Amino acid sequence: MLKRTLKIFKYDLKSMVKFWWIVALITPIAALVAGVLFRNYMDTMISMVDNDAIADNTSLITLLSFVAAIEMIGAYIASIVYGVSLLATFIIISIRFFKNFYTDEGYLTFTLPVSRRELYLSKVASSMVVVLGQFAVMGLGAALMIIVGIPSKSGLWIFDREVWRVIFSWFDTWREIGNFALIVINIAIVIAAMIGSLFMNVTLLHFCITLGSVIVKRGKVFASIGCWYLVNEVFSSLITVVIYVIYILAIFVLALSGTYILIALIPVLLLIMALYWTCAFLFYNLTQTLIDKKLNLA
Numbered sequence: 001m002l003k004r005t006l007k008i009f010k011y012d013l014k015s016m017v018k019f020w021w022i023v024a025l026i027t028p029i030a031a032l033v034a035g036v037l038f039r040n041y042m043d044t045m046i047s048m049v050d051n052d053a054i055a056d057n058t059s060l061i062t063l064l065s066f067v068a069a070i071e072m073i074g075a076y077i078a079s080i081v082y083g084v085s086l087l088a089t090f091i092i093i094s095i096r097f098f099k100n101f102y103t104d105e106g107y108l109t110f111t112l113p114v115s116r117r118e119l120y121l122s123k124v125a126s127s128m129v130v131v132l133g134q135f136a137v138m139g140l141g142a143a144l145m146i147i148v149g150i151p152s153k154s155g156l157w158i159f160d161r162e163v164w165r166v167i168f169s170w171f172d173t174w175r176e177i178g179n180f181a182l183i184v185i186n187i188a189i190v191i192a193a194m195i196g197s198l199f200m201n202v203t204l205l206h207f208c209i210t211l212g213s214v215i216v217k218r219g220k221v222f223a224s225i226g227c228w229y230l231v232n233e234v235f236s237s238l239i240t241v242v243i244y245v246i247y248i249l250a251i252f253v254l255a256l257s258g259t260y261i262l263i264a265l266i267p268v269l270l271l272i273m274a275l276y277w278t279c280a281f282l283f284y285n286l287t288q289t290l291i292d293k294k295l296n297l298a
Helices: 002-050 058-102 104-109 116-149 161-176 180-215 220-257 261-293
Strands: none
Touching (some): 002 058, 002 116, 058 116, 058 180, 058 220, 116 261
C-alpha cells in the first residue's frame, strides 16, 4: 500500500509543481521588487525633506514627487502580487484536484489499481507539500523584502553589527529571566497550529469541490465554488467565535490567577491548535466518505 501511495504521490506532486513553479518563482521576485521600490521611495522622500537644495527647487520637488508616487504604486502592486501568490497556489491545487477526480480524467484516475483512500491520501499529501513550499517561498520573499527595503539614508542596515547585537541581547535577556524555553514552546505550538490551519483549508477545499460535484451533474465548477463560499463563510464565522471565546476565557483566568502570560498562552494556543487539527481531520473524513460512497466514476 505504501509503495503504491508513494508512486501516486510523486505523480500528483509533479502534476502540481508543473504549474506551481511559476508562482514560486514570481513570489520572491515580486517581494524583491516591492522592497527595492519601497526603499527608493523612502530615500526619495528623505532627500526631499533633508536636502535644502532640493527643498528650495519647486520644479525638482514636483519631479521627485511624481517619481516617488510611481515608486510607491509599483511597490504596492508588487506587494499585491506577492500576497496573491498564496491564492494562486490554492487555485492550482483546486484545479488539479477537480480535474483528477471529477472530469473525464477522473474516469481514468478511479480505474487505477489502488483504493480511493490511497488516491485521496496522495492528493492531500501533495497539496500540503505544495502549500508548505509556497509558505517557505513567501518567507524567503519576506526576508528579501526586509533586507532590501530598509532605506539606505535611514542609517539602518540589516547586516549592521549593532542591529544584531541588539537582537541577540533580547535572547540573552529571555535566558536570564527564564522565559526562553516558554517562548520556544509557544512558537512551536503556533507553528503546529499554522500547519493545522493549512491542513484544514486544504481539506475544506477538497470537501467543497467534492460536495459540489456530488450534488449536481452539470455546472460542477460553479456548484463547487458556491459550496466553498457558503461553507467557508459559515465555518470561518464559527471558528472566529470559538477562538474569541478561548481568548476571553484565557484573559479571565489570567486576571484571576495572575499566571504569567507565557504560561497562560500555552493552553490557549493548544486549544486553537487542537481546533484546527480536529476540523482538518473532520473535513478529510467527510471528503473521503463522499468519495467512497457517493461518487460512481469508475
